Each structure stands twice: as C-alpha cells, then as structure tokens.
Amino acid sequence: MKAFFTKIHPVEDEILEEYLSHWSPHSTSKKTILTHPGKTETYIYYVKHGIQKSYYLNEDKEHIMFFAYSPSFSGVVESFLTQTPSKYYLETITDSEFMRLSYAKHQELIQKHRSLETLFRKITEQFLVGIIERHHQLMAFNAETRFTQFAKRSPHLFQLVPQKDIASYLRIDPTNFSKMMNSIKI
Incomplete structure (x- = not known):
C-alpha cells in the first residue's frame, strides 16, 4: 500500500505510517455484497486480492x-466521500482480501495532515479522469473498439469474471459479446 500511495503523491514517512496504521484487514468470500443501495458507504477499501463489481439493477x-x-x-466512492446513501451495489466476484479504513478516521487524518489531503485530492482527480475516459469510450467507440481496448487494458479479467458481467460493463449485447470472444484475438 505504501508504494501504491507514494507513486501517486509523496507523503512524509511518519505521516504515511500513521495513516496506514489505521487500515485494518478485511476478507470476504465470493458473491458477498459489501454495499447495498440505500446504505451509506462507511469504508474505503484497498484491494489486496480478488475482484469486485459495482452495479445497479434495472428491471432485475x-x-x-x-x-x-x-x-x-x-x-x-461517491457514497463514501459524501456520506450519502449509495445508489449501487458493491459485490465480490471472487474471494477478496482488503485493507479498509473508516470514513471518520480517514477524515480525521486528512484534516490533520495537509499532505494526506493532497494525496487524496490527486487520487480523486485520477478517479475522475478514469470516469471521463470511460464515459468517452461508451459514447464515442463502437462495441468492437470497446471490447479490444478492454482486452488490452485488463486481459486477465476474461479468465476471472463472468462473460455476462464484462458484456454488461462494456454495454455490449451478450450474443454479440460471445461472437467477439470467438473472433477477436485477446
């Protein structure tokens, strides 16, 4: 975790050590719902092992x-940052191991240390850029381009995540997704 944070923004060792000391291990089995719609996200998680998905339901x-x-x-993230009820589910796809930190402790420490606040501003900026890029891909690219870009970025997920979930993420009809899986080299 320390190396992960340091790549984003350097923080004084003693401050980062203090911050990291408040993160606690948390493990869950696959198909565990960590967050339900209507519930406020009280933890931020750092993924050590496993895969999770965030989704909403529309007509089941x-x-x-x-x-x-x-x-x-x-x-x-938006539920955690604003402490408002989530609109989405967060569920484990595989057995997962995390480090997690409560909202209250996170707020206490970033208010105490300016360098932690800067670190999380930069993390939030990266998150925002990622969302904008994803929105652009969904709006500007056809299904085949979305598929091939995903395959380049996250090829390991094809072996670990159900195809129906990847098809949903890419906004590709499951039948067309299956055809792409058979015709496009990953």
Whole structure:
C-alpha cells in the first residue's frame, strides 16, 4: 500500500505510517455484497486480492459500472466521500482480501495532515479522469473498439469474471459479446 500511495503523491514517512496504521484487514468470500443501495458507504477499501463489481439493477438486470482489483481502491466512492446513501451495489466476484479504513478516521487524518489531503485530492482527480475516459469510450467507440481496448487494458479479467458481467460493463449485447470472444484475438 505504501508504494501504491507514494507513486501517486509523496507523503512524509511518519505521516504515511500513521495513516496506514489505521487500515485494518478485511476478507470476504465470493458473491458477498459489501454495499447495498440505500446504505451509506462507511469504508474505503484497498484491494489486496480478488475482484469486485459495482452495479445497479434495472428491471432485475445488472448494469456493471466498474470492476476493482489489486492494486486499487474499491467501494462506492461517491457514497463514501459524501456520506450519502449509495445508489449501487458493491459485490465480490471472487474471494477478496482488503485493507479498509473508516470514513471518520480517514477524515480525521486528512484534516490533520495537509499532505494526506493532497494525496487524496490527486487520487480523486485520477478517479475522475478514469470516469471521463470511460464515459468517452461508451459514447464515442463502437462495441468492437470497446471490447479490444478492454482486452488490452485488463486481459486477465476474461479468465476471472463472468462473460455476462464484462458484456454488461462494456454495454455490449451478450450474443454479440460471445461472437467477439470467438473472433477477436485477446
């Protein structure tokens, strides 16, 4: 975790050590719902092992918004940051191991240390850029381009995540997705 944070923004060792000392291990089995719609996200998660998905239901159909896997953060970010009820589910796809930190402790420490506040501003900026890029891909690219870009960025997920989930994430009809899996080299 320390190396992950340091790549984003350097923080004085003693401050980063203090911050990291408040993160606690948390493990869950696959298909565990960590966050439900209507519940406020009280933790931010750092993924050590495993894959999670965030989704919403519309007419009982899952619409995947993102996948999280190591090394990255997981959780329903807007619910965590604003302490408002989530609109989405956060569920483990595989057995997962995390480090997690409560909102209250996170707030206490970033208010105490300016360098931690800067670190999380930069993390939030990276998250925002990622969302904008994803939105651009969904709006500007055809299904085949979205598929091939995903295959280049996250090829390991094809072996670990159900095809229906990847198809949903890419906004590709499952039948067309299956055809692409058979015709496009990954």
